[in-house]
Amino acid sequence: MFRVNSIARQLGSFKSASKLSQQTRKMHVKPVKMRWLTGGVNYSYLLSTEDKTKSWLIDPAEPAEVFSALKTEELMSVEAVVNTHHHYDHSGGNGAVVSRLTELENADVQVISGSHNSPGTTQIPKHLQEYALGDLKIRCIRTPCHTQDSVCYYVSDPMSQEKAIFTGDTLFIAGCGRFFEGTGEEMDVALNRRILDGVGNSNWATTKVYPGHEYTKSNVKFVRHAVYKTAGENAALDKLEKFCNENDVTAGVFTLQDELEYNPFMRLDDPTVRDAVKDPQGSLTRAQVTDRLRTLKNKM
Numbered sequence: 001m002f003r004v005n006s007i008a009r010q011l012g013s014f015k016s017a018s019k020l021s022q023q024t025r026k027m028h029v030k031p032v033k034m035r036w037l038t039g040g041v042n043y044s045y046l047l048s049t050e051d052k053t054k055s056w057l058i059d060p061a062e063p064a065e066v067f068s069a070l071k072t073e074e075l076m077s078v079e080a081v082v083n084t085h086h087h088y089d090h091s092g093g094n095g096a097v098v099s100r101l102t103e104l105e106n107a108d109v110q111v112i113s114g115s116h117n118s119p120g121t122t123q124i125p126k127h128l129q130e131y132a133l134g135d136l137k138i139r140c141i142r143t144p145c146h147t148q149d150s151v152c153y154y155v156s157d158p159m160s161q162e163k164a165i166f167t168g169d170t171l172f173i174a175g176c177g178r179f180f181e182g183t184g185e186e187m188d189v190a191l192n193r194r195i196l197d198g199v200g201n202s203n204w205a206t207t208k209v210y211p212g213h214e215y216t217k218s219n220v221k222f223v224r225h226a227v228y229k230t231a232g233e234n235a236a237l238d239k240l241e242k243f244c245n246e247n248d249v250t251a252g253v254f255t256l257q258d259e260l261e262y263n264p265f266m267r268l269d270d271p272t273v274r275d276a277v278k279d280p281q282g283s284l285t286r287a288q289v290t291d292r293l294r295t296l297k298n299k300m
């Protein structure tokens with residue numbers, strides 16, 4: 001039963017992915033690699049409207065790398081610097097980036113983040129607060145755990161039906177962030193209630209995931225080692241494994257529906273995940289399973 005459901009869900013996700021690629025692209029997401037040579041493998045993202053006149057610049061932690069990756073007109077389109085959380089490798093560039101943008105645009109640039117722990121914050125969104133960026137609709141989903149000020153930003157384009165979610169260090173492809181300021185229970189709520197409900201189930205298969213770091217390869221290694229140990233056991237994981245062996249960027253390729261297929265932190269009731277945390281009877285709470293998975297991952 002479990003397997004049949006899982007195959008049906010996956011077919012659904014392939015179908016919607018091919019339908020999406022036939023549509024005209026409207027919104028633009030430009031990933032900027034930061035700290036890849038020193039092992040941080042961070043991403044900043046420029047999210048822009050179709051005509052590229054309005055943008056949000058998400059987590060521009062390394063000004064030098066961001067300025068060299070973006071054109072002057074791209075920088076001039078930025079209306080807000082936005083942080084997924086306050087850690088320095090996400091918010092540490094706010095000061096320098098805001099001064100450069102203010103100079104270029106001769107206008108105020110907002111800093112949107114989950115708390116004043118991010119330098120220069122001017123706006124702190126509430127859970128499910130929405131912003132408009134041109135035609136784009138952006139919903140802020142507060143996901144406390146990795147830090148208490150973690151926010152995921154869900155973007156939808158009503159014209160093209162494109163959708164994306166910027167998840168910082170809360171949701172990684174095939175994994176999740178460490179629980180620095182929270183508990184397993186909070187991470188379960190963040191991933192499986194707040195993100196999923198905030199996006200809405202009819203949008204999971206078309207919402208591309210843009211995480212704060214390119215950790216996919218090591219996450220896949222963990223899932224293969226600890227959970228779905230053999231090829232053929234989880235078709236979605238097989239596909240992800242192949243993709244990340246052939247490509248260094250996995251951001252913006254996989255959807256929330258894909259995460260539901262292979263990410264053990266979003267499959268807490270799957271008997272194979274319960275086996276992996278030594279709970280074959282299924283007697284642990286979801287929070288305990290989350291904690292045990294995180295402990296296993298931390299040991300790897």
Ligand SMILES: [Zn+2]
Binds near residue numbers: 087146
């Ligand atoms: Zn972090």
